[in-house]
Amino acid sequence: MSKFWSKVVHGLTPYIPGEQPKIHSLVKLNTNENPYGPSPKVIAAIKQFADDTLKLYPDPNSEALKKSIADYFKVKANNVFVGNGSDEVLAMAFQALLKHNAPILFPDITYSFYPVYCKLYDIDFKVIPVNSSFEIALNDYLIPNGGIVFPNPNAPTGIPLTSNQIETFLKKNNDSVVIVDEAYVDFGTESVIHLTEKYNNLLVTHSFSKSRSLAGLRLGYAIGHRDLIEALMRVKDSFNSYPIDRLGLIAGIESFKDDSYFKNTCQKVIHTKINFVEKLTGLNFSVLPSGANFVFAKHAAVEGKIIVSKLRDQGIVVRRFDNPIRISSYVRFTIGSDEEMDSLFKALKLILSA
Numbered sequence: 001m002s003k004f005w006s007k008v009v010h011g012l013t014p015y016i017p018g019e020q021p022k023i024h025s026l027v028k029l030n031t032n033e034n035p036y037g038p039s040p041k042v043i044a045a046i047k048q049f050a051d052d053t054l055k056l057y058p059d060p061n062s063e064a065l066k067k068s069i070a071d072y073f074k075v076k077a078n079n080v081f082v083g084n085g086s087d088e089v090l091a092m093a094f095q096a097l098l099k100h101n102a103p104i105l106f107p108d109i110t111y112s113f114y115p116v117y118c119k120l121y122d123i124d125f126k127v128i129p130v131n132s133s134f135e136i137a138l139n140d141y142l143i144p145n146g147g148i149v150f151p152n153p154n155a156p157t158g159i160p161l162t163s164n165q166i167e168t169f170l171k172k173n174n175d176s177v178v179i180v181d182e183a184y185v186d187f188g189t190e191s192v193i194h195l196t197e198k199y200n201n202l203l204v205t206h207s208f209s210k211s212r213s214l215a216g217l218r219l220g221y222a223i224g225h226r227d228l229i230e231a232l233m234r235v236k237d238s239f240n241s242y243p244i245d246r247l248g249l250i251a252g253i254e255s256f257k258d259d260s261y262f263k264n265t266c267q268k269v270i271h272t273k274i275n276f277v278e279k280l281t282g283l284n285f286s287v288l289p290s291g292a293n294f295v296f297a298k299h300a301a302v303e304g305k306i307i308v309s310k311l312r313d314q315g316i317v318v319r320r321f322d323n324p325i326r327i328s329s330y331v332r333f334t335i336g337s338d339e340e341m342d343s344l345f346k347a348l349k350l351i352l353s354a
C-alpha cells in the first residue's frame with residue numbers, strides 16, 4: 001500500500017497465475033501447456049526472421065496474421081482481432097463490449113480472470129452457479145444482462161457445451177454480447193466460430209498458448225462481427241498500437257500453415273487423456289467429462305490438498321483451487337506426454353496406497 005497508488009489500484013484483486021517453477025526437473029502439469037512444443041516450422045521461421053529488421057516497428061494491425069487466421073476459418077480479415085495472448089484480447093473485449101447498464105453474467109466456477117477484469121474496468125457482474133453436475137446451464141442466463149462470458153469447454157472443470165446448445169441460447173439472447181472463450185476448444189470440443197456469421201453479438205476468443213503450444217510467445221485472437229472487432233480495435237489503438245511483435249506475427253502465420261502438426265499433436269493429447277481418465281477412474285477418482293487438455297478429478301477418500309502436496313514431494317506439479325468451496329477437493333491434471341502421465345500415475349498409486 002502506498003499513498004501514491006490510484007484509487008483503482010487500491011481496489012484491485014489481481015489474478016494469480018499457476019506457478020512457473022524455477023526447478024526444471026519437475027514434471028509440470030499445472031498450467032495446461034502443451035507437452036509437444038510448437039511446430040518445428042514455427043521455430044525455424046522465428047530464427048529466420050530474427051534479424052536486423054527487428055529495429056523496425058511491426059505492422060500495427062498484424063494484417064498478414066489476421067489474413068491467415070481468416071482464411072483458415074473462412075471468415076474475412078475484418079472479422080478477426082489479434083492480441084498479445086487471449087488474456088489481452090479478453091481484457092479488451094471486457095472493456096469494449098461488456099460495460100453496460102445491467103451486470104454481466106458468467107459462471108460461478110470458471111476462469112478466475114473474469115472477475116479481475118470486472119474490477120479493473122469497474123464492470124458490474126453476477127455469477128450464475130453451474131448445476132449440480134458442474135455444467136453451465138445456459139437457460140439460467142436468460143435474464144436481463146449487460147453481456148455474457150463463459151469458456152467452452154469451461155475451466156477448470158473441462159466440461160464442454162455443444163455448438164447446438166450454444167446456438168439455442170444465442171437465439172434467445174440477442175440483445176447483449178456473448179463471449180465464448182474457446183481457449184481449449186481444440187482438444188475435443190465443438191467450436192462456435194461458424195455461428196459468428198449468423199449472430200452479430202457473438203465473439204469467440206482463441207489462444208495460441210494451449211493447442212498451438214506457443215504460451216511463451218503470447219498470441220491470441222477473437223472472431224466476430226466486424227462491428228465487434230472494430231470496438232476491440234478502438235480499445236487496442238487507445239492502449240498499445242503494437243501488441244504483436246515481428247516474430248510473433250511470423251510464428252502465428254507458420255503455426256496456421258502447419259496444420260498437420262497442429263492436428264496430430266492435439267490428437268495425441270486427446271488420446272493420452274482418454275487413457276489417463278481410465279487410469280484415474282481405476283484409482284477411485286471421479287473425473288468430470290473433459291473437452292480440454294486437462295481433467296478435473298476428485299478422489300473418493302483422499303483430499304485434493306493432500307494429493308497435490310504429496311505429488312509435489314515427488315516432483316510433480318498439478319493445480320487445485322480453494323474457491324469456490326464446491327471444487328476445493330478436486331485436482332486439475334494437465335495432460336502431458338505419455339511418459340509424464342505414466343510418472344504421474346505411478347506417483348498417484350504410491351500416494352493412495354500409503
Ligand SMILES: *Cc1c(COP(=O)(O)O)cnc(C)c1O
Pocket residue numbers: 084085086087088111151155181183206207208209215219220
Ligand atoms: C489459458 C487461458 C486463457 C488465456 O490464454 P493466453 O495464454 O492469454 O492466450 C484464456 N482463457 C482461459 C479459460 C484459459 O485457460
